[in-house]
Amino acid sequence: MDKHRPRRPPPPENCPLDTCLRLLSGAWTPKVLWYLCDEPRRFGDLRRDIGTITSKVLTTRLREMEALGVVAREVIPSSPPQVSYSLTALGRELEPVLEAMARVGEKLGGR
Amino acid sequence: MDKHRPRRPPPPENCPLDTCLRLLSGAWTPKVLWYLCDEPRRFGDLRRDIGTITSKVLTTRLREMEALGVVAREVIPSSPPQVSYSLTALGRELEPVLEAMARVGEKLGGR
DNA sequence: CTGTATCCTTTTAGATACTG
């Protein structure tokens, strides 16, 4: 008799979207991932590549992604010190998302 | 001879990502689009489907997406008034992005 | 070079009440 809920139930597909959204939220995270998809990069390279991000924010985002297991941080003992960031296997799963975004961005033109 | 910039130049693929990012930024926009991908929905339906969004924020996001041309707003003259929201052709371009996100969300498990 | 520490501004969103 479907009396009280004749309407669509909340789709369970909802949860995975939320999970991914938590990871990609923030204006900078996707851009960091974009460059790391290309190849591993050092801290200063990432900063220059992205262009307008401050080191504070970049550090914060990288630490978040490290904690989530999508980015790996490797310290190369040398002088001056070098730190290289790369995607983990899990992080590489995000490449299709970024590619889909870029494709849509092209169709959106200049908005 | 490549003295000052021996490093990789900023990839032009950057811009489309930015465009898409502007559109999808904010925690709610992707969720609204997710439900509209399923089928057109009325204001109150969207609010219930999403669950915890306030009408103020939902209105703001819908107006933004309208302005960008990804969502269409249709008023159905009736009593009580009905307003239906749907994706435009441009808006439907975003479906692959959301699907990619959901797929990654599954692999991310519970983080 | 790779960060950390402060402080401040902007953006986003939540609470709540109210209207046609």
Add this chain to the structure above:
DNA sequence: CAGTATCTAAAAGGATACAG
């Protein structure tokens, strides 16, 4: 039902200075 209007709080980010 479909919003609008205020006000407040929280999150994100920018500027700047400084350290190992």
